Amino acid sequence: MNTPLQHFTDQIRNAAAQRTPLRIRGAGSKDFYGHPTQGELLDTRSYSGIVSYEPTELVVTVRAGTPVAELEAALAEKGQCLAFEPPHFETAEGSAGGTCGGMVAAGLSGPARASVGSLRDYVLGVQFINGRAEQLTFGGQVMKNVAGYDVSRLMAGSMGTLALLTEISLKVLPVAPGEATLVFELDQAQALAQLHRWGAQPLPLNASCWVQDSTAPGAPELLFVRLRGALAAVESACTQMLADVPGQRLDNAQAQADWRACCDQTLPFFQPAAGQDLCLWRLSVPQTAPVLNLPWPTLVEWHGGLRWLWAPESAHAQLRQAAANVAGSATLFRAACASDTCATARFDALKPATWQVHQRLKAEFDPAGIFNPGRTYKGL
Numbered sequence: 001m002n003t004p005l006q007h008f009t010d011q012i013r014n015a016a017a018q019r020t021p022l023r024i025r026g027a028g029s030k031d032f033y034g035h036p037t038q039g040e041l042l043d044t045r046s047y048s049g050i051v052s053y054e055p056t057e058l059v060v061t062v063r064a065g066t067p068v069a070e071l072e073a074a075l076a077e078k079g080q081c082l083a084f085e086p087p088h089f090e091t092a093e094g095s096a097g098g099t100c101g102g103m104v105a106a107g108l109s110g111p112a113r114a115s116v117g118s119l120r121d122y123v124l125g126v127q128f129i130n131g132r133a134e135q136l137t138f139g140g141q142v143m144k145n146v147a148g149y150d151v152s153r154l155m156a157g158s159m160g161t162l163a164l165l166t167e168i169s170l171k172v173l174p175v176a177p178g179e180a181t182l183v184f185e186l187d188q189a190q191a192l193a194q195l196h197r198w199g200a201q202p203l204p205l206n207a208s209c210w211v212q213d214s215t216a217p218g219a220p221e222l223l224f225v226r227l228r229g230a231l232a233a234v235e236s237a238c239t240q241m242l243a244d245v246p247g248q249r250l251d252n253a254q255a256q257a258d259w260r261a262c263c264d265q266t267l268p269f270f271q272p273a274a275g276q277d278l279c280l281w282r283l284s285v286p287q288t289a290p291v292l293n294l295p296w297p298t299l300v301e302w303h304g305g306l307r308w309l310w311a312p313e314s315a316h317a318q319l320r321q322a323a324a325n326v327a328g329s330a331t332l333f334r335a336a337c338a339s340d341t342c343a344t345a346r347f348d349a350l351k352p353a354t355w356q357v358h359q360r361l362k363a364e365f366d367p368a369g370i371f372n373p374g375r376t377y378k379g380l
Contacts, residue, residue: 004047004065005135008164011042013133016368024160024372026065026099029089030106032334034159034346034375042164044101050074051167059124061169064101071100075172083173084119085110088264101165107157110263111207111226114287114302120156122171128155128163131366139169154361160372161380162365176206178234181255184223184247186210188291188300191223194245195303196288203237204229207259210300215268224250226259262301269299272310272336279336281319283307285328292322312336316344323348347376 002010015022021039025031048065055078062071068086075081087108088097098106104126109118125139139152155165186194191210198205206228212221225241227234238249250258261267265280272278283292287304296311311319313336323330335342350358355377362369362380374380 005129005166008042008044008047008129008166009133009135011040012129012131012164012370015040015370016131016133019368020370021373022370024105024164026102027067027091027097029091029098030102030108032089033106033108035378037372037375039370039373044099044164047166048099053078055080058172058174059169060172061125061167062100063167064099064104064165066100067097068100068103069097076175079175080172081175082122082170083112083116084122085112085263086119088260100168104156104165104168105158105160107159111209111259111301112228114208114305115206116173118156120153123152123156123168124171125169126152126155126165127167128165130163131368131370135166136163159375161375162361162371164371176228176230178204178227178229178231179206179252179256180227180234180238181250181252181259182225182227182238182241182247183250184225184245185220186223186245187221188298191221191300192291192304194223195225198225198241198244199287199303203227203241204233205303208301208303209259209262211267211269212297213268224255224258226255267299269297269308276310277312277336278310279313279332280334281309281311282331282333283309283319283323283328284331285323285326289326289328292326294319294322308333313342313344320348345377350377 012022021037022042023037023039024042024044026044044065046065047063048067049063050066050071051061051063053060053074060071060075068088072082086103087110091098104119104123107119125137127135127137129135155162188210195208204227205225207226209224210222212219227237270280284306287302289304292307294309294311296309299308300306309319313332316332320330329348332344332346358377358380
């Protein structure tokens with residue numbers, strides 16, 4: 001019987017023998033991310049389902065083609081969640097949410113990342129097929145089940161350039177019993193300074209978002225802060241923070257929808273202005289970085305550590321220099337031009353030593369160079 005796993009193995013073996021590129025793809029919700037790839041489609045969605053779930057052990061194992069929404073629904077039934085809040089970008093068919101394999105391969109985390117850690121921190125083990133058509137297993141289902149190189153977490157953010165993920169074991173967490181969202185009218189510099197002050201205190205900060213609300217009268221500059229934790233801790237923090245700075249508490253149902261929209265980039269800020277040839281840039285910087293002297297619309301997440309900007313492709317050098325000046329990096333997240341005509345590098349150039357590590361990893365995992373070639377960097 002030709003199972004999906006056997007089909008993948010045969011397809012990879014044949015592609016390696018003929019040195020034919022493979023375009024690994026799940027639901028296609030992150031096709032925009034990274035450089036476009038060419039080649040024979042390897043669709044992971046036929047290999048789906050939850051392999052095992054142990055709520056008392058806080059661990060779940062899923063096949064790569066499993067829809068993220070399906071996994072989250074199963075966790076919610078047990079009062080648990082993916083704490084890193086993976087984004088649910090629209091698929092090519094217009095539905096929301098991708099696959100678990102694509103979630104791990106992209107390595108993207110949502111608004112809570114600065115407080116709870118990144119997706120990579122929750123990957124316990126993986127099974128994958130390498131470029132030699134070998135089925136391999138690394139890691140396990142507990143945090144300490146790692147000996148030697150931590151290959152499991154290496155796959156997080158690898159963009160499908162090293163191997164085809166087939167199964168992933170993830171750490172999950174209980175849903176916090178208490179949650180509240182506060183909003184304050186502050187400019188960006190004031191918001192960053194206040195977040196730093198609150199960050200030094202024992203407050204259950206979970207997520208933050210600063211943005212100028214162009215849809216409201218007067219286009220106010222607003223800081224949204226989400227608190228999560230024990231009920232008493234959340235209520236006490238609300239009282240203290242509203243005493244520190246005038247603000248208001250939002251209705252939880254509306255706030256949850258807004259945080260989901262922020263994560264999925266469906267807020268008004270993330271809709272490109274009509275008639276303007278702008279790209280969405282993602283600047284990762286230290287939380288303590290000041291307001292960047294850049295003239296384009298900005299949204300700030302992760303307590304200051306993530307800055308989203310709408311800027312032209314031609315501003316790539318200025319943006320990357322601004323990020324480098326504060327020990328950060330800049331990514332062209334969504335290109336305005338057609339994906340096959342955008343010549344600007346999507347990611348910052350690697351230092352020579354790091355580039356050599358990437359090349360050696362690629363040569364070891366994918367010696368024929370068939371997996372998503374060029375998705376991250378030319379030559380990988």
